[in-house]
Amino acid sequence: MNAATLLTRLYPPAVRERWGEGISHEVSAAGIRSWPDTLAGAARLWLRPGDWPETSTGQTRRVLTVALFALTAATGLLLRSAEPSTTLRADVHHPATSLWLVPLLLGIGLAVPLPPLRGAALRSLTATALRILAAPAVAVVALCLMAWSGAAEHLTGLAAAAAVTYYWLTLGFVALRLCVLVARIATIAHLPTTRRLSTALLYIGTGLALSASQNLLAALRTALRPGSLAEGVALGLLAAAALSTGRDLRRRRA
Structure with missing residues (x-):
């Protein structure tokens, strides 16, 4: 498992299902310098469930x-x-x-x-x-x-x-x-x-x-x-x- 996949898994499930592939691609392209922002983004989204998409009822x-x-x-x-x-x-x-x-x-x-x-x-x-x-x-x-x-x-x-x-x-x-x-x-x-x-x-x-x-x-x-x-x-x-x-x-x- 590479770092981009691991960091993407830190996001809420609905976010991963909707945008996980794009997040992983961006992290892979940006490299290690994007890791702090990726972690901060995952933390912010966990605190804001109102922003999650619903992929199932x-x-x-x-x-x-x-x-x-x-x-x-x-x-x-x-x-x-x-x-x-x-x-x-x-x-x-x-x-x-x-x-x-x-x-x-x-x-x-x-x-x-x-x-x-x-x-x-x-x-x-x-x-x-x-x-x-x-x-x-x-x-x-x-x-x-x-x-x-x-x-x-x-x-x-x-x-x-x-x-x-x-x-x-x-x-x-x-x-x-x-x-x-x-x-x-x-x-x-x-x-x-x-x-x-x-x-x-x-x-x-x-x-x-x-x-x-x-x-x-x-x-x-x-x-x-x-x-x-x-x-x-x-x-x-x-x-x-x-x-x-x-x-x-x-x-x-x-």
Whole structure:
């Protein structure tokens, strides 16, 4: 696969299907100097779904539904990668630290595709879910068994590094397969309306913005750690992406 093809694949699916060949040709002709503009163009289009062509009915809603859950998975991995935070924990005894979860969970709930209430469709959906999640489930069980056995606590050197690598590969694999499952469900389920999707993105963006603000304020009040600062900035960027996409989708509906 050449660089032009790889860069073209970064564009939203509808854009690739309509103009992918032209984009790839232009990138190939311009060479490496066009790569930054190509990346920036792909990022801008992902934030402006109102500009996407629709090559099939409901395509924009399907793509955005999967992208929304991919954003949620990325948020989970980001929060897990940082040191345990006292400002973003989910704790009923500390509602202030859990406030950001309220709009986030509301947004996720609004974006969930509703499965068809037909026997054959439900059986097909169940079989698909089992097939997609079987390997991640085995990986998680192996990870839990290793943790419960206490063996991980006594590992050193390369063995410890391998265990940590397996842990993160497992989390990433689970996140990826869950996104694949959402993509498969989106082809047969009742997708959320454009209005629900835009509202879901705005709720999720608000929750991420709250989490970024809480994290950065806590970091400023205490000894500033590069990890906390990077986490706050990353959450802020994810929030900006969700809010921008939600506003553009609302503009399109209007």
